[in-house]
Amino acid sequence: MATATRTTYGARDHARAQEGARAEAMPVVPATDWPEPPCEAGYLVWAETVAGGNYTHRVLARGTELRLTDPGGDACAHLLLYVDGRPWERLNAADTVKVQWNAYLRAGGLLLSDQGRVLATLIADTAGRHDALCGTSTLVRNTHRYGDGTPQSASPAGRELLTLAALKNGLEPRDLPPSLSFFQGVEVRDDGTLEFTGSAGPGASVTLRAEQDLTVLIANVPHPLDPRPSYVSTPLEVLAWRAAPTTPGDPLWEATPEGRRAYANTADFLAARGQS
Template sequence: MATSTTYGAREHARAQEGTTSDTMPVLPASDWPTPPDGVDPADLVWAETVAGGGYTHKALARGTELRLTDLAGDACAHLLLYVEGRPWERLNVADTVKVLWNAYLGEGHLLLSDQGRVLASVVADTSGRHDTVCGTSTLRRNTERYGDGSPHGPAPAGRELFTLAAAKHGLGRRDLPPSISFFQGVEVEPDGGLTFTGSAGPGASVTLRAEMPLVVLIANTAHPVDPRPAYTCTPLEVLAWRARPTGPDDPLWQASPEGRRAFLNTAEVTR
């Protein structure tokens, strides 16, 4: 079909309607073919497969549950969280680690803001291979390692992809704090060195619950300390559905004095 004229270009574009690919959002999300067990398809609000080297973003209501799945075993989901409508309150990785006395994410862990509030809680985890230490990759480092770290190049850097995602919500580079990453683990050795432990294999998942209304940014890129010479990152499945936020009767509220205080701080602004 000729596209050298406006009419031809329009016909060509319209002919693409209904075309699908393996990595794209599904709209409406309720059309996702395999909803999580026990989830009514009508409650799905986000259904997407993110390519390796891709990014995505979404505003989620308080109480929404978000499941990330490493489909082929080499996804690496770098994550940033912001309070919707109040983006100066955002994920603080240092406080997430410090307040809960644990640098290794897993079920029951709380993701905290710089205001001491719970942005999200980890309600399920079958991976156990995550990282709160290294952050995401940068343009300079990826260019040095792979020859090109630009967002549309063959080895996109996580920070460049976060910049694109943030712009969709009126945010810029100065609004990008350190991120956490899921599905590619790093261990800190007694001498302070880092050991890359990689993934838990295909099908591993982690489920978060939004304890405040959130803007979620995700960059699916190779981990910055992955020792493999080739840029390695495979598709990430992202599903979110309507659910309920944690209440005072939830065991997470009473799991630790620090967590209890964080939930009380959260309740102060979400009543």
């Protein structure tokens, strides 16, 4: 043990001396201190850089916009969404694909629950390489590929990290459905096999709009089909700011019959709870 931290007073003084220190990957508190925010002054509510092989979580109000950015070109954001206070209503990757007749996530797409309601709208996308089919990595697979997959290892699995994020929000491992992956894509070939299409490249971003109050869980780990033998995962930038939900008349609301129904289901549900 270092001499300076051998006593309680020494440990306290050492800890206090770290005040104001910055690391490459950490939250900015308050979020409004983030340099060059993408919104009006004072509207930023979440600003964080998530290291490769790490995770984050937050509760966001309805209407909040969430932007994920891959600055280095090797981030992969594995995302889960839950209605805050109603964790049994959660992201359903199968319905997100099935209801919209599209296996590929793109701008204008809706992230759906199994209640036929919209959790979030994908309002902007400069990446074009995402995945709604494979889910995230597991302890067994990462142990086989990299030698370890536990959260404290150098190659943590996405499911293990999402489990930690879930526990911090009163959720259990059984509450973890298949996740969506942003910035690392796959394509379905004619024979039904999945081909990994790699990264969208440095600077790619996606922006989601919360259509209900949401608990957001994110793990930043390599895609499970990434063929590279080493564990490659670069930082992920997370920014969120106050905005407004999608409403009737918005082109996104009116884009498809399936979308209109999902938005209408959401509005009807919220109206019964006294929310507009």
